Amino acid sequence: MATLELADGLAEAVLESGGQLQRRESAREVVPSGFSPLDALLPAGGVRRGSLLEWLTDDGDATGGGAVTLAFAVACRLAAPAGRHEGRCRHGAIVVVDRAGWFHPPAVLPWLEDRQLIVARPSRDEDELWAIDQSLRCRGVAAVLAWPRATAWGVAAAPSLGSRSPRHWTTAMRRWQLAARASGAVGLLVRSQAARGEPSWAEARISVASLPGGTLLERPLRLMATGGAWPGAAPDAERWSEVSIDLARGVAGSQRIAVGLRGVSPTRSDEGEALRAFVKGVAACRAS
Incomplete structure (x- = not known):
């Protein structure tokens, strides 16, 4: 009898602790990405x-x-002061961990002040893990952008990259999540579609694909929500949207976009509010 009472007490404590954690996470500041379909x-x-x-x-x-x-x-929006919606970023640092060595800073410098951008180019797995972890722990960093295991999807880099097991990288991502939670920084991790089958500590997973019809100054993209660790991150119906990026300023482009659910006729950008309300309703049902 005492054992059952102890088990019930532990279960209740775990549920209460989990509820408190979710409430704390829900209370964190939410920053618009600058792309309403996203x-x-x-x-x-x-x-x-x-x-x-x-x-x-x-x-x-x-x-x-x-x-x-x-x-x-998105990192530029996170680094911008509160209330600033476009133009140059002037608050907080953005760290790019570029193990593959192909990131080209001049392409994005018009989007922000150059002193805000820090680029790290580690040469080993351990250095890459450490650089991402330490950057996420820094309270002066707004966002960390990285593409770990890049050679797994065709980027020429050191031969050992991606040689570790998926479990090793999942453990690393858990550490990154805890580091980000402690500092308030946001980790933006670009990964191969092959990672879809691995456990995730990300709040959301967004699949990104290029669309035809781009120009030198604008790039259209198709986005699809494919899951994540947070309740409501993966509704039963696959949600998708289209965005356009103004490559000169790093903000939403002028092209009209569409949003919708797989198997449902798309809506245009001026109908996005109704879709967002529907999606939030689906997420609320799943979370409850």
Whole structure:
């Protein structure tokens, strides 16, 4: 009898602790990404500070299918002062951990002040893990952008990259999540679609693919919510949207976009509010 009472007490304590944790996480500041169709796919309706986001791209696409570009634009919003919605970032640092060595800073410097950008180029697995971890622990960092295990999807880099087991990287991601939670920084991790089958500590996973019809100054992308660790991050119906990036300024482009659910006719950008309300309702039902 005493054993049953102890077990019941422990179960109640665990549930209470879990509820407190979820309430604390829900109370964190949520920052609009600058792309309302993307916000509609995120559990919090924006980017929650102190969290991880995964951006999944097709195997063999060394440029990330636009995922790196979009993630960096979101990082600029996270680094911007409260109330600033476009133009140059002037608050907080953005750290790019570029193990593969192909990140080109001049392409994004017009989006922010150069003193805000820190680029690290580790040469070993351990150094890459350490650089991401330490950057996420720093309270002066707004966002950390990285593409761990990049050679797994075709980027030429050191041969040992990606040689460790998925479990090793899952453990590393858990450490990154705890580091981000402690500092308030956001980890933006670009990964291969092959990572979809691995456990995730990210608040959301967003699949990113390029769309035809882009120009030298604008790039259209198709986004799809494919899961995550947070309640409501993966509704039964697959949600998708289209965004356009102004490559000169790193903000939402002028092209009209569409949002919708797989198997449902798309809505245009001016109908996005109704879709976001529907998605939040689905997420609330799943969380309860």
